[in-house]
Amino acid sequence: MALIEAHGLTKVFRRPDRAPGLAGAARHLLRRRYTPHTAVDHVDLAVEPGEAVAYIGPNGAGKSTTVKLLSGIIHPTEGEVRIDGRAPHQDRQALARRIGVLFGQRTQLWWDLPVADSLAVLRDLYGVEKSVYRRRLDRFDEVLGLGELMDVPTRKLSLGQRMRADLAATLLHGPRVVYLDEPTIGLDLSAKERVREFLREQRDEGTTILLTSHDLADVEGVCRRLVIIDAGRIVFDGPLEAAKDTFARERVLRVRTERPVDPDAVADALPRATVTRGDQPEWLTVRFDRAALTAGEVVGVLSRLAEVIDFEVDEPGIEDVIRRMYSGELRPAGTGAGRVG
Numbered sequence: 001m002a003l004i005e006a007h008g009l010t011k012v013f014r015r016p017d018r019a020p021g022l023a024g025a026a027r028h029l030l031r032r033r034y035t036p037h038t039a040v041d042h043v044d045l046a047v048e049p050g051e052a053v054a055y056i057g058p059n060g061a062g063k064s065t066t067v068k069l070l071s072g073i074i075h076p077t078e079g080e081v082r083i084d085g086r087a088p089h090q091d092r093q094a095l096a097r098r099i100g101v102l103f104g105q106r107t108q109l110w111w112d113l114p115v116a117d118s119l120a121v122l123r124d125l126y127g128v129e130k131s132v133y134r135r136r137l138d139r140f141d142e143v144l145g146l147g148e149l150m151d152v153p154t155r156k157l158s159l160g161q162r163m164r165a166d167l168a169a170t171l172l173h174g175p176r177v178v179y180l181d182e183p184t185i186g187l188d189l190s191a192k193e194r195v196r197e198f199l200r201e202q203r204d205e206g207t208t209i210l211l212t213s214h215d216l217a218d219v220e221g222v223c224r225r226l227v228i229i230d231a232g233r234i235v236f237d238g239p240l241e242a243a244k245d246t247f248a249r250e251r252v253l254r255v256r257t258e259r260p261v262d263p264d265a266v267a268d269a270l271p272r273a274t275v276t277r278g279d280q281p282e283w284l285t286v287r288f289d290r291a292a293l294t295a296g297e298v299v300g301v302l303s304r305l306a307e308v309i310d311f312e313v314d315e316p317g318i319e320d321v322i323r324r325m326y327s328g329e330l331r332p333a334g335t336g337a338g339r340v341g
């Protein structure tokens with residue numbers, strides 16, 4: 001049975017309709033009006049034990065809302081969610097031991113307490129045995145350099161230091177499922193790499209990870225599966241590599257011919273491609289949709305116009321796909337994407 005299971009999971013928020021300014025606020029007080037806003041829209045998700053899933057999407061797509069639903073912080077408007085067979089919003093206490101949540105922007109440590117005291121409180125709350133606690137702290141010290149932070153109150157930590165302490169707090173009780181939102185934000189390069197390595201180790205030991213990150217190295221370093229949400233709907237769910245085929249179908253072919261060829265003549269012969277002259281007169285750049293044409297067909301057409309002496313094809317990398325997705329340049333909706341792989 002999947003460890004995380006969601007069927008038709010939906011969350012509708014009510015947003016106040018309020019005209020700007022004082023008059024608008026006063027009017028809203030007298031006559032409250034709301035517009036429903038669907039933040040998570042019939043999401044189906046099944047994640048197996050030990051799977052690490054990157055959960056990405058543009059700002060406001062519904063990532064945090066999904067994580068809040070999966071951890072029982074908020075109730076679904078519609079649909080079902082089960083973590084290890086239990087409904088998180090009904091069984092929060094029982095599930096607290098099985099779930100770890102890290103929201104990069106918020107801390108779960110006590111602001112005025114030294115890190116060591118915060119962790120000790122969490123240890124007692126979760127009933128972690130002293131010997132297990134010591135072993136885990138030693139490991140966190142190796143990975144996160146926690147030792148030097150133990151006597152420092154949370155409010156005095158830098159963002160990177162706080163993230164290290166918060167990661168320890170999230171994993172202290174050995175949860176089976178962890179939701180990590182931007183887990184390496186503020187860390188230096190070597191600390192980021194150590195955290196990824198540690199997360200891989202946790203994953204391989206059977207921890208289920210749902211990770212949201214703008215850092216592509218986190219996504220690629222930890223996860224093999226990618227789930228993309230856009231406007232509350234899952235628009236892609238499959239292996240990381242398959243996202244490339246679904247969203248980045250454009251290929252760029254650079255061709256060198258023995259003598260200059262008029263780009264318009266090529267465009268006439270290849271109406272589904274965009275043809276521009278390259279840096280040098282003998283080079284042409286042809287952009288085309290991989291689903292509509294092949295590089296071989298493009299070269300074939302060109303070789304009828306002039307002798308082709310060299311060519312190269314650019315394929316987008318997965319980082320490129322994800323970066324463009326975050327920037328809103330690639331809109332997955334309407335591409336016919338679905339569960340792949």
Ligand SMILES: Nc1ncnc2c1ncn2[C@@H]1O[C@H](COP(=O)(O)OP(=O)(O)OP(=O)(O)O)[C@@H](O)[C@H]1O
Pocket residue numbers: 013014015037038039057058059060061062063064065066
């Ligand atoms: N409590 C709330 N009341 C009303 N609307 C909300 C509430 N929480 C979130 N929303 C709206 O729901 C949508 C999804 O928000 P959510 O925070 O889940 O997005 P996200 O993908 O995590 O975005 P980001 O990458 O910016 O953190 C947004 O339009 C947001 O404004």
